[in-house]
Amino acid sequence: MVAYPCFFGAVYGNGVEMKTRRAWWVAIGFAVGVSAAGTEGIPDEWGAQADYAQAAYAEAMDYLSKGRQKDAEWLVAEACSVVPDCRRLWFLKGVMQRSRFDWKTARDSLVKAYVLDDASVVSRAAGAVVPMDMGVMVEAGFETLEELIEKHPDEILVRWLYGIEARYHDKHAEMAQKQFKRILKEWKVAPVMVHQTYAKLLTTDLDQPRKALEHRMLAVELEPEPWSYQGLANTFKKLERYKDADRVYGKLLEMQPYTAINWIQWGNCCFYMGDYPAAAAKFEKAYILSPKDVSSLIFWGRSLEKQGKLEEGFANYAKAVEQNPAHWHACSYAAIAKLYGHGCKPDFEWAKELAAKGRGNPIDNLREFVNLADQSDNPLSPEKSGVLLKHLTGLAESGDTKACFNLGMIHHHGIGVEKNPKLATEWFDRVAVPGKQ
Structure with a gap:
């Protein structure tokens, strides 16, 4: 039996170590407001209303295969309230929540998917991921997920979960890429967060921004939200397609005009294009929105310098130092x-x-x-x-x-x-x- 470190021991520093999975998960259950003990006695992973649960699960998976993640999320949330003892549905809900990097709510769902002393695929996967997201036994969690993938190659949600965790922990990028390739082969379109997470992996960890671009564009098509436009614009900028990036940043700022970081990124794009007046205007806007962040003030100064306004540029640097004397770049x-x-x-x-x-x-x-x-x-x-x-x-x-x-x-x-x-x-x-x- 593997010894799991105690959640409460880590918090309060009392050195307590729980020796069984049961004690570990009861602790987790209390930590997230879920009683793990209440899941004992369930006959199988589909729960008491197996026909309803299986039908809901199949429909949700069909939605995901067609790229309709929001529809799948709505359906599964409703199904979990109707069939609260179906571990498969809770696991699916947790994976979708985790895909949006909402690991705190995902933890609640994954804990409910876990059944004490149960050895099902979903329970073991949930049992691996919750500690990983708490910074506990991360490598052991990856090993468990890899073992499950090898033994159960058709469990596409476990593959998706592996890719999510690899991106979150900045580990095992090549193994994660294999999982995303298999997912995209199995699902016709695939959920938006498969494309979004895979694109981030390709750009950040595998240095394949051209490959990432097609997934960024699909993400925008599936869910035209500020975060998907931001990813697309950043990828265009990475590829030095500054005019395309400029166009997408413009769309992003129409949707989300009060976020300073978006103005900074747009300003960077304008600067790289050589449009220094436009860059200065974007950095100035970012500084107005977030005056405590002196990086926008510094970049604004650099844009003024490039226009030949050297004194104004230096004035910005001096102001940045005055605001934050310990800021290395200022x-x-x-x-x-x-x-x-x-x-x-x-x-x-x-x-x-x-x-x-x-x-x-x-x-x-x-x-x-x-x-x-x-x-x-x-x-x-x-x-x-x-x-x-x-x-x-x-x-x-x-x-x-x-x-x-x-x-x-x-x-x-x-x-x-x-x-x-x-x-x-x-x-x-x-x-x-x-x-x-």
Whole structure:
């Protein structure tokens, strides 16, 4: 008999360990307001009204095969109230709830699907997943699901559940892909959340955004909701199809205009397209909706910089630091601007002070700020040091002594360049004798 850790022991830290599945599931039952003991004595997984339960289950599965997940959800919710002792229906309900990543309500349904000392497929699958979603015995849960799939290859709901858990835990992506392929082979259209979850797996874990696109488009067709449009727009952006992404983001924001993250994503898309005024407007809108999130303020500043509005861009970086002095990116954008005099007067000490807000040596942090920007392929990152160095050199050549000093410190410490004491000294000499050629 496997020993299951006690839910209450984990919460209260009393070190208690339950030694049987019965005790574990009674604990879970109390935790979610379900009495596991009330399920004993049920003759089989279809319950007392087997004919009704089987008919409802078959109809719901037919709905799912045709991509009508909402209809299946409505039908099963009604059937569970009529036949509360049918474990198959509770399991189906739990899987559909879990597919929408509503694991708390799914847990209630899956607990009801579990019968003490029962060894049916649905009970074992439910018994594996509930602890997994609580962060307990995750790998053991995957092993159980794989065993069930191998022994019962036609149990399509177990395959779906495996794919859901793989995406949720960021594990076993290739095995999950096999399950989704089998589901799509068995079901004519498949539920919307099969397409949505599989698309996320393909994009995030398997780096196959082109394959994901067809599933994103099907998800929008099946359920044209903000979340499905968001997934489609993000996939278009991943594929660098920015005009298509721009169109879909526009539709998304018509449906859900008050969510800041959507405006940020749309702003990113406009920025990548090179439409910096539109990007600035989107980031500004995001900041208005969520002023505590300084990332939109930073991106807004970067969009202003790309329009040549350097002072306005720096003002946004400075405001971001003022709002959140510990924000690493806010400090890095502002410090780089001060280091190179980009949109502000060059000031090495201020740049170093900003870098000191991070961990470690401020000079090392300045190097890291510049190196990360140089290595990044994200156009929203700070300007490359080569461009900024030319800008700062121009200021120094025009007689700006602070620019000369910053150039000396850059070459002395090797910030974005190789250390060059001789060149550093030449720039320091210009600080001592302004106008010296």
